[in-house]
Amino acid sequence: MPLNPQAKALWDQIRDPNCEACPLHESAQTVCLVGDGPVPARYMVVGEAPGYREDEVEKPFAGKSGQFLDEVLEQVGLSRKDAFISNVAKCRPPANRTPTRTELKACRPYLDAEIEAVKPELILLVGNAALNLIKKSGITKHRGEVFKYGDATVLPTVHPAAVLRNPNYDAVFRTDLATFSRMVRGEPGATPTRTFLVRNPRALTATCRSILTAPAVAYDLETTGTEEYEEDAKIVTVGISPKPGIAFVVPIHHPESRWKDPDKVLRAIGHALMFTKAKVIAHNAKFDDRWMTQFDIPIHSDFDTMIAAHLLDENRFKSLKFLAQLILGVDPWADVDLGGGGALTTALSKLARYNAKDADYTLRLYYHFREELTSTGNERTLRLFVKLLMPASKALTTIERTGMWVDQERLLTRRLELDKRLATVDERLTELTGQKANWNSPQQLAKILFSEMDMTVWELTAKGAPSTREAVLLRLSKEHEVPKLILEWRSLSKNKSTYLDNWLELLSSDSRIRTHYKLTGTVTGRLSSGKEHQKARGINVQQVPRDKFIRGIIGAPPGWKFLEADFSQIELRIAAHYSQDPTMIRLFQLDEDIHLATAVKMTRKQPHQVEPEERKKAKAVNFGFLFGMGWRKFIDYARDNYDVEVSDIEAERFRDDFFATFTKLRAWHERQRRLVRNYSKVQSLIGRVRHLPDILSQDEEVRKEAERQAINSPVQGLASDLMLLSLSILHEQMPVDEAKIVGTVHDSILVEVRDDVVDKWSKTIKHTMENLPLKRTFGVELTVPIKVDVKVGQHWGEGELYG
């Protein structure tokens, strides 16, 4: 029963203890548990569904997450007793299941009745299910946006239970509650943006003058939702903020733009940005710089607020919307709804407001991050930002624009070949199983293999269905032809859909495909690659199969060669440096192959008999043990990949052997564990930090995971930073008519080199990457030699080793 006397009346009035509108009534102890609190109330908090405790004591938010919610409410100056607290679902779902959309729909009348009685001005929604109130889903996307529901203003945030599980959400949750509290008290957020629409020559001149005279200026583009190189690509408006709180918005190709020559206006703004002494700031500068360059304004921003945010805390969300609320304390705002037609069909006044906010907030964030980066204790981070990340971002801007050349003839013929082979496999499968099925469907396949053909179920998926993953089918292949054919089908169909079909579709008129590299896409500092945003299509060049049939479609156009420069065994070399293991260091000084040694041990072959594929698998074993793999997983690994049954004792001995060979690895692991336990973070040789708040978790498994990450991150991060440093140095050295960088895959750099200068550039690239100026740039040195393999050919993956 509700504690609040006013809610009691409500409880009697709208509650139906015999409700059978959805299946949830079957599992709930208390059916139709309505909310609790004052009626009416100024604000409501709406959660997902009653939990175990709530069901028992008949009170919403009674468990652990409820306590946490109360705590944070208190901290932001609100009190639970002023709030009416309820849930979108009124019955407790069976253990650990969120209510379905159908169930929520059935429950809606009760919630609506509550809202009508409580008459809240503000509603805080907590958790994804609660978003159902406003017919949305995707809480991490919509949190911190404001919505209306009837007369009430609605603010969604993450669920307190999510915060308790994942500390990364803590900042988000507190920010949103602080905002909510401000809204409840009717206080405005930080200074709003004063927007000036630039629509006449005098205003344009004033804007340019402000760009030229300000110490720092932020810019932000609104564009058509296309790739910048597409035919109908247009810059719609430019937002300029020369001073916090102020932004000029210049319409360019917006239909309401009144300029006679919009391109000339863009040039005027662009030239001011190019020639100003001011620091040019942007959020995700690579995007805006690329667009400007496409329209003949080659600018490279000096300061990217997104990169700064990521470098200072790799775990937080990097969107401008989030950072502005978290750091600047501005009021929440919803992304501009561009509708079907993109920025072009959005009213100029509306578009300008958003554009202005973005530019203004970017500038304000710049002043904040500049302060943070130059404060005591952040010297190494500042150096990384200035000497490594911003130059790398500049190089990537060009690399993304260049794209990778595709051999169209190979692409077309190989695609047809795949079609033919797929048809053959399909025919044979139909013959063997006696039916037509969708071979891509794990569900249909499981039915055929395990119900109809009665094969052994070796493994279950996370959800308890019989797994049809590769390792399982491989085991079944020994006795049946069908699983073997399925594996072939999967490989062929993945090659076709993920790679060849996509490449053909995304091929530009210059026979190139393009990707987007994210400098802020991973927690370790590696690049991620793929599409620009969720709705776009795009390719990931980091997962192109090594299979020559696929990889060999990418290459260099006639008159040029394709060069791949690869850091050899870079992560092991870095681990050798960190651990100072004498055996590892000696092996690298003698230039011996550690992966080959492991492959020899596992296959019991002579070194020269080891297949490249076997060496590649040994590589995974070395990395596995190096980064904390246990002997149990090793048994699975050996079975799935080598078809070798290893006993528990053998597996343990194999692992012991590894650590007996490299005696100092254990001490290094221990040091990393100690560091992360003491400081909740670790850092790489050149100062890139990985924050690991999970080390404070109550859950031992989670803590152990953080410890393994503490071992892995400084290795993976440094390897990647060496690549980024190479990228920026090489990019500055290369004249585009001789050589151009076209891509990078973690520890390798892909370059197109003109035929007649291949020798010169092979040599220069190798030398540059093997002799990076670590001492001069970061004041540190590596105690192991760095080795780079350069391969040159006409196509990717088909090159000959240089030198």
Next chain:
DNA sequence: CACCAGGGCGCG
């Protein structure tokens, strides 16, 4: 038609 989670698998 849009969105989402899960399964599966490509890469380093």
Next chain:
DNA sequence: AAAGCGCGCCCTGGTG
């Protein structure tokens, strides 16, 4: 005692 790390895309099938 037990423990690899880091990513992104395609497809299916459920749901609204």
